[in-house]
Amino acid sequence: MHYEGFQQRCKSRCTKPSNNPDYGKEEEAKSDTACEAQVAVGMFRIPEPIIIQSIDHRKIEFIMKSPAEKASFEFLLLSYHARVKWPELTEMNCTLEIISTLAKHFKNCTSLSKTWTTTVSKQTETFFDMLCVNELSISQEIWDNVEKHLPSGNEHVIVRAIKKFRKVSIVGHKIEANEITMLIEDIIENFKIVVNKRKCEGFEEIDVQEYQLYILNYSQFAVDMQSQYNDLAVTLDFKKFKVIFTGTTEKIVEAKVKMFEILGKIKCDLRGEFCDQFIQYLSIQEVDEFVRTQFYKKGAFGAWEFQKGNAIGMYSFSGHEAGVAFDMLLTSIVNEQLYISNSKCVALDSEQWLNEQKTIRRIHQKALIEIYIVNGLSDRNVSIYSISARAARSVHGEIKKFFSQYTPLNFPINPTKTWKEDENIKPTENTWKIEKYLQPTANTWTADRYIKPTAKRWKEGGYIKPTTRTWKKDKYIKPIAKTWLTRTGQSIYTLVGDITCLDVDVIVNSVNKNHQLKQGLARLMVDKGGDIIRRECNDYIRRNGTLEEGDVMWTSAGDLPCKWILHAVSPVWKNGRSNEFGNLYDCIWQSFGKAYRRECSSIAIPALSTGISGFPANRSTDTIVKAIHDYMKKNGHYTSIQQVYLCDINTDTIDHFESALDLYFPYTLLTDYQHDLFHSDI
Structure with a gap:
């Protein structure tokens, strides 16, 4: 009815010219079409939103996180008069809502609205069908390795590692996603092969003697075995004196048989008895390397070992x-003897004699000069060792000239007086050198004879903490402390205090590779010892280049009470993944070797790397003590080092040192503190 009434109104508005019989028909048809369009607009309805629930939520997440893909999908919907209502990323699910943007003013809006739902649903499904989701499960034993080698995604693909479920999800366009999936499958397969191979492999360590390692190394045993057996690895460990085999059990057995065949052919030339000084000189690392170099240059081979009674066994x-190697060893080392009469022996204790030795070593540095004092019944001999006959003769003449100029006035000797109980005069603080004076007994220091130091003097920065001494009304009581003993007689002490104030022969300092001395203990040493320490470090770096972790170098001590400083490039803590323990172990081992090279009798070591380097204190102290134990086990009978001081300002660190000492050195003594090491002028 509504439609018929509308047509009548339209016809009534039309006029038909009398002279054109067809005009009325044309106008009537146009009027009918316009009327139908207006009726259609009046019947337009906006389509209901489309709810799509069959799409993988990982595809939706990929589209939302990829700006290019998101814009592409939104543009597609816009061309079909639609827009998407994106879900929140935190509430991701499989539902996607698409809303119509059709309006009455759009051309053909009614016909579009009738097909809008079907068309948009089909286009959306087609777009998401171009994406794929691939998921790979990975076993726990290879997860960590695979995760490290996963390829990174791009704008067309997202790679996601789900550690909780040990799965890898790859989402993106099918072609790119499938290519990356195949790449990850290859990575997984390669690690599976490695793991399966390891399961079939064996591992074995065999303890050998040091000379046996040198012989195996000279005979190219490890290289020959690895070239003969592709899946066998042989390692010669010169620190632990082990041969390490890794491979299948069958191949390890065959390699061991060949190793024992080589070792069974070794012959020994045993000679002795050599003097202590010769054994000590040959034990120096630089001398050891020089002799082996001579063997190589002259086409000889031999590996020696020190045995009981100062004997030496040469193996080849x-x-x-x-025998040829032994003769070559003896001719490589030159010895000169100089007799010192009893009247001039006192000069050996003078400061001038110490300076003379330093000068000789500096001038003949390349000749590896070592000077030893051999005590006789009524006289002494100066024994000169070198790798150069010319340098040894030159030093012999220099020392002979030195003693020919001796007079008591020219060589004042420092007194070695012992303070007795009946003496009331307090020695000056400069007299408390561990090599020159004995500490007074407790009975001497009664309240009326000794004035208690002021609080200022007992600061932690330069002296032992107040808790280490007990003050009573009538006398001063020294605390009881524990001393750790090595099997070869060396003493190890722990001290709480500033290590720069210790009056010892050498202090070990922790530095970085460039020896900048700008932080921590290194900076404190420069502040107290003077800029000469920094200059000597810089000179060494200019001449020799930067050092690596585990390396050690010498400088003088400047104004510090010690004689020398050993600068050790201690490792930076990287969670134990960069051989930090081995490098710290090398720092201690090299420090002891170089201290022995200078005939040092006492050495002080802090907890290296525990400051800005971040090394855990318990692990650092344990590694340091283990290195001391291993060094003394091998070299304790020959080394000049007799006192080792482990010092730190942190009491917790000292506790860690003592725990490690109890583990490695079960032999202890409860003794009074025998040395007042902390120097008061620093």
Whole structure:
């Protein structure tokens, strides 16, 4: 009815010219079409939103996180008069809502509205069908390795590692996503092969003697075995004196048989008894390397070992070769002797004699000069060792000239007086050198004879903490402390205080690779000892280049009470993944070797790397003590070092040192503190 009434109104508005019989028909048809369009607009309805629930939520997440893909999808919907209502990322699910943007003013809006739902749903499904989701499960034993080697995604693909479920999800366009999936599958397969191979492999360590390692190394045993057996690895460990085999059990057995065949052919030339000074000189690392270099240059081979009674065993592939190597060893080291009469022996205790030795070593540095004092019944001998006959003769003449100029006035000797109980005069603080004076007994220091130091003097920065001494009304009581003993007689002490104030022969300092001395203990040493320490470090770096972790170098001590400083490049803590323990171990081992090279009798060591380097204190102290234990086990009978002081300002660190000492050195003594090491002028 509404439609018929509307047509009548339209016809009544039309006029038909009398002279054109067809005009009325044309106008009537146009009027009918316009009327139908207006009726259609009046019947337009906006389509209901589309709810799509079959799309993988990982595809939706990929679209939302990829700006290019998101814009592409939104543009597609816009061309079909639609827009998407994106869900929140925190509430991601499989539902996607698409809303119509059709309006009455759009051309053909009614017909579009009738097909809008079907068309938009189909286009949306087609767009998401171009994406794929691939998921790979990974076993726990290879997860960490695979995760480290996963390829990174791009704008067309997202790679996601789900550690909780040990799965890898790859989402993106099918072609790119499938390519990356195949790449990850290859990575997984390669690590599976490695793991399966390891399961079939064996691992074995065999303890050997040091000379046996040198012989195996000279005979290219490890190289030959690895070239003969592709899946066998052989390692010669010169620190632990082990041969390490890794491979299948069958191949390890065959390699061991060949190793024992080589070792079974070794012959020994045993000679002795050599003097202590010769053994000590040959134990120096630089001398050891020089002799082995001489063997190499002259085509000889031999590996020696120190044995009981100062004997030396030379090992080689035949008795003749061992004898040739032994003769070459003896001719590589030169010895000169100089007799010192009893009247001039006192000069050996003078400061001038110490300076003379330093000068000789500096001038003949490349000749590796070592000077030893051999005590006789009524006289002494100066024994000069070198790798150069010319340098040894030159030093012999210099020392002879030195003693020819001796007079008591020219060589004042520092007194070695012992303070007795009946003496009331307090020695000056400069007299408390561990090599020159004995500490007074407790009975001497009664309240009326000794004035208690002021609080200022007992600061932690330069002296032992107040808790280490007990003050009573009538006398001063020294605390009881524990001393750790090595099997070869060396003493190890722990001290709480400033290590720069210790009056010892050498202090070990922790530095970085460039020796900048700008932080921590290194900076404190420069502040107290003077800029000469920094200059000597800089000179060394200019001449020799930067050092690596585990390396050690010498400088003088400047104004510090010690004689020398050993600068050790201690490792930076990286969670134990960069051989930090081995490098710290090398720092201690090299420090002891170089201290022995200078005939040092006492050495002080802090908890290296525990400051800005971040090394855990318990692990650092344990590694340091283990290195001391291993060094003394091998070299304790020959080394000049007799006192080792482990010092730190942190009491917790000292507790860690003592725990490690109890583990490695079970032999202890409860003794009074025998040395007042902390120097008061620093």
